[in-house]
Amino acid sequence: MNIKQTENKYFMHTYKRSDLVVKKAKGQFLWDDKGKKYLDFFTGISVCNLGHLNNAVVKAAVNQLSRYAHVSNLYYAPAQVNLGEALAKKFNGKVFLSNTGAEANECALKIARKYGHQTGGRYEIISFNNSFHGRTVFTLAATGQKKFHDYLKPLPPKFVFADFNDINSVKKLINKKTVAIIVEPVQGEGGIFTSTKEFLKGLRALADKHNLVLIYDEIQCGVGRTGKFFAFENYGVKPDIVTLAKSIANGLPLGVTLANKKFGELFTYGDHGTTFGGNPVSCAAALEVVRQMTPKFLNKSLKTAKYLREKLENLKKKHSIVKEVRGLGLILGVDLKIPAAQIAAECLKKGLIINCTHNTVLRLLPPLTITKKDADAAVKIIDVVLSQVK
Numbered sequence: 001m002n003i004k005q006t007e008n009k010y011f012m013h014t015y016k017r018s019d020l021v022v023k024k025a026k027g028q029f030l031w032d033d034k035g036k037k038y039l040d041f042f043t044g045i046s047v048c049n050l051g052h053l054n055n056a057v058v059k060a061a062v063n064q065l066s067r068y069a070h071v072s073n074l075y076y077a078p079a080q081v082n083l084g085e086a087l088a089k090k091f092n093g094k095v096f097l098s099n100t101g102a103e104a105n106e107c108a109l110k111i112a113r114k115y116g117h118q119t120g121g122r123y124e125i126i127s128f129n130n131s132f133h134g135r136t137v138f139t140l141a142a143t144g145q146k147k148f149h150d151y152l153k154p155l156p157p158k159f160v161f162a163d164f165n166d167i168n169s170v171k172k173l174i175n176k177k178t179v180a181i182i183v184e185p186v187q188g189e190g191g192i193f194t195s196t197k198e199f200l201k202g203l204r205a206l207a208d209k210h211n212l213v214l215i216y217d218e219i220q221c222g223v224g225r226t227g228k229f230f231a232f233e234n235y236g237v238k239p240d241i242v243t244l245a246k247s248i249a250n251g252l253p254l255g256v257t258l259a260n261k262k263f264g265e266l267f268t269y270g271d272h273g274t275t276f277g278g279n280p281v282s283c284a285a286a287l288e289v290v291r292q293m294t295p296k297f298l299n300k301s302l303k304t305a306k307y308l309r310e311k312l313e314n315l316k317k318k319h320s321i322v323k324e325v326r327g328l329g330l331i332l333g334v335d336l337k338i339p340a341a342q343i344a345a346e347c348l349k350k351g352l353i354i355n356c357t358h359n360t361v362l363r364l365l366p367p368l369t370i371t372k373k374d375a376d377a378a379v380k381i382i383d384v385v386l387s388q389v390k
């Protein structure tokens with residue numbers, strides 16, 4: 001059996017994989033089992049933001065692994081505490097470390113529910129249509145896409161959904177039972193939609209007025225992807241809680257929930273926990289990620305982002321099937337008038353890894369380390385593939 005047949009035989013059929021068998025990866029490139037080289041403009045759904053095998057990140061992780069991999073959260077691991085300190089200071093609050101994005105959100109939502117429990121039995125949480133918050137039952141309930149809900153009904157109560165960038169639709173949903181709002185400052189899975197400043201300001205005002213917990217899910221758009229460490233820094237509108245995962249340890253699993261002073265004090269012993277959360281190897285890698293995300297580095301990546309964006313806008317002028325180019329920094333979507341999966345598949349054949357999300361959107365999540373030359377190469381491939389569409 002070849003690898004595809006073996007996977008098909010022994011794995012649950014949850015992923016629709018392309019034929020790519022990855023042999024090795026370095027920086028913005030990866031190679032398949034036949035030695036073919038690819039330009040990776042997806043970075044594992046915005047995971048390896050510093051490129052594959054960033055030297056200093058690998059060194060930090062290996063150094064920790066040579067001491068120990070795990071000791072339990074009942075003891076102190078310096079690598080974990082060092083990272084927690086760095087992140088908590090960045091947000092000016094307190095941190096909880098887990099393993100994945102879904103868990104990071106689960107923690108945020110549990111804090112919100114505890115707060116609701118303490119303040120009159122409130123439990124309704126407002127989320128948004130087109131959002132994505134994870135694959136556990138509770139975070140799927142928070143996800144505003146019907147296709148994820150079908151076989152899970154009845155869902156755990158109670159999430160209600162407003163329209164993204166429409167503050168009036170949020171106002172209409174607020175009642176005595178409402179306790180929180182969860183939002184992605186840039187919707188990823190839902191098709192790359194960027195919130196407006198007025199919208200986030202409006203959410204902040206509503207949260208303050210009605211004593212709600214404002215949660216930003218920055219699992220896809222955080223950690224430098226928008227040109228700032230936190231995406232919300234572009235807006236100057238701070239949440240009560242922010243969640244990170246995907247890219248925070250540049251490829252190793254780690255989930256982060258950061259809460260301001262008020263909500264960071266809400267959990268007490270026994271309220272929450274996880275065996276693997278804040279794995280020391282992941283934490284050592286993540287501390288190096290944080291260290292490398294300097295304003296200088298991020299500004300440089302923004303320049304490349306601007307260059308790439310202009311090139312993509314040019315594709316729109318050239319190809320009538322391109323409807324819109326959207327995004328912020330290096331989380332970019334090219335919305336087509338046709339299904340995008342076939343286009344992404346053709347790009348892969350030509351050596352460019354991009355993704356299709358929300359049916360018609362080409363999603364580009366390149367490493368923040370790409371050069372203008374990489375941007376040229378990627379856009380050239382997309383250009384050729386779009387030219388072939390009849």
Ligand SMILES: *Cc1c(COP(=O)(O)O)cnc(C)c1O
Nearest residue numbers: 100101102132133134188219220
């Ligand atoms: C990927 C993602 C999640 C879920 O993260 P996992 O690590 O897959 O559990 C949650 N929210 C957003 C915005 C994401 O992009």
